[in-house]
Amino acid sequence: MTIQAAERPSENSPENKSVTIKVGLDNRGYDIVIGSGLIDNAADHIVPFLPRPKTAIITDENVARHHLKTLTDSLEAVGIDVASIILPPGETTKSFASLETVCDQLLDADIERNDVVIAFGGGVIGDLAGFAASVLRRGTRFIQIPTSLLAQVDSSVGGKTGINSQLGKNLIGAFHQPVLVLADIDVLNTLPDREFRAGYAEVVKYGLIDNPGFFNWLDQNHNTLFGGEPDARRHTVETSCRAKAKIVEEDEFEHGRRALLNLGHTFGHALEAATGYSQRLIHGEGVAIGMVMAFDLSHRLGFCPAQDLEAVEAHLKSVGLPTRASQIEGDLPGAEEFFKLMSQDKKANAGVLTFILTRGIGKAFITSDVAKDALMSFLQEQLPPQ
Ligand code: GLY
Numbered sequence: 001m002t003i004q005a006a007e008r009p010s011e012n013s014p015e016n017k018s019v020t021i022k023v024g025l026d027n028r029g030y031d032i033v034i035g036s037g038l039i040d041n042a043a044d045h046i047v048p049f050l051p052r053p054k055t056a057i058i059t060d061e062n063v064a065r066h067h068l069k070t071l072t073d074s075l076e077a078v079g080i081d082v083a084s085i086i087l088p089p090g091e092t093t094k095s096f097a098s099l100e101t102v103c104d105q106l107l108d109a110d111i112e113r114n115d116v117v118i119a120f121g122g123g124v125i126g127d128l129a130g131f132a133a134s135v136l137r138r139g140t141r142f143i144q145i146p147t148s149l150l151a152q153v154d155s156s157v158g159g160k161t162g163i164n165s166q167l168g169k170n171l172i173g174a175f176h177q178p179v180l181v182l183a184d185i186d187v188l189n190t191l192p193d194r195e196f197r198a199g200y201a202e203v204v205k206y207g208l209i210d211n212p213g214f215f216n217w218l219d220q221n222h223n224t225l226f227g228g229e230p231d232a233r234r235h236t237v238e239t240s241c242r243a244k245a246k247i248v249e250e251d252e253f254e255h256g257r258r259a260l261l262n263l264g265h266t267f268g269h270a271l272e273a274a275t276g277y278s279q280r281l282i283h284g285e286g287v288a289i290g291m292v293m294a295f296d297l298s299h300r301l302g303f304c305p306a307q308d309l310e311a312v313e314a315h316l317k318s319v320g321l322p323t324r325a326s327q328i329e330g331d332l333p334g335a336e337e338f339f340k341l342m343s344q345d346k347k348a349n350a351g352v353l354t355f356i357l358t359r360g361i362g363k364a365f366i367t368s369d370v371a372k373d374a375l376m377s378f379l380q381e382q383l384p385p386q
Pocket of ligand 1: 154155157158160258261262
């Protein structure tokens with residue numbers, strides 16, 4: 001069986017407005033392609049990676065309903081045999097049970113070590129499918145086709161894959177880089193508002209880490225972006241992916257600077273664990289609250305001016321994101337219990353927590369030097385007894 005040549009996009013195709021960012025990681029480097037109409041023309045991008053006309057797509061029920069046919073049609077039109085593995089949506093799918101299901105179904109579909117599988121979905125699917133690829137037959141290659149804003153700007157890039165443990169989020173996993181990322185901004189049109197908004201927290205994160213100009217641009221242009229304007233969306237995904245690619249190139253395995261990408265995440269992951277990874281709080285909402293907590297703690301420790309904390313909180317509020325733990329419905333644990341949840345963080349070293357703090361917008365830094373009593377009194381204020 002041979003793979004037929006796919007029809008190239010026409011000169012006027014919106015795909016011609018696509019942007020390619022290179023992630024330079026020697027023999028693990030890859031392209032991130034960002035643009036419109038990429039899923040319609042997916043075969044053009046994917047076929048060069050396939051050693052034979054066969055692949056498997058791992059996705060969830062929501063993405064399958066909206067977009068799976070478009071992707072499979074593109075691949076089948078050039079003679080590719082496609083197996084589809086469709087999982088329930090939601091964070092609870094990032095489990096050992098789902099990992100087993102995915103691996104068994106990939107093996108059942110005769111996916112071999114040299115084949116390439118496709119993660120087609122948001123952060124949950126990307127992390128789970130990437131981890132399954134990393135262990136299947138001791139390692140198969142995979143392509144990320146992220147369908148949420150969060151996955152397009154963060155989780156599909158950089159090779160972090162994994163599942164959650166009962167003891168915390170993303171605690172079981174592997175670094176396994178994709179061979180290609182295809183970020184089709186058209187799919188963002190079918191994303192529920194809450195998911196888009198949650199992904200936006202990860203976009204704001206790049207401005208807060210080291211790009212105050214981007215934060216200002218977002219402050220001025222968020223209405224256009226939320227309104228669906230393609231150039232604003234492309235610019236947002238591109239700026240985020242460039243920032244992420246640069247940090248990943250410098251520190252692929254997170255021995256240092258990559259930890260900056262976890263701004264707001266130590267608090268956010270603990271909030272997600274405290275709410276049982278449920279719809280009470282989705283990941284990006286936890287990150288939004290966590291970033292405000294990181295700015296607030298930095299302010300109290302004397303690092304960050306009050307006006308920067310206020311500007312960040314006002315911006316996140318203006319797009320409808322939660323900014324304080326008190327906005328989460330239902331009970332939350334007290335400070336001691338919350339500290340235990342934070343202590344499961346992967347960045348902990350010899351039992352000492354690592355914090356991403358800030359000297360202001362665009363001035364994040366990494367430190368382990370936060371006194372426990374200062375942290376505990378901060379947590380007691382943030383998580384008052386219910
Ligand atoms: N999402 C954080 C990282 O990829 O390092």
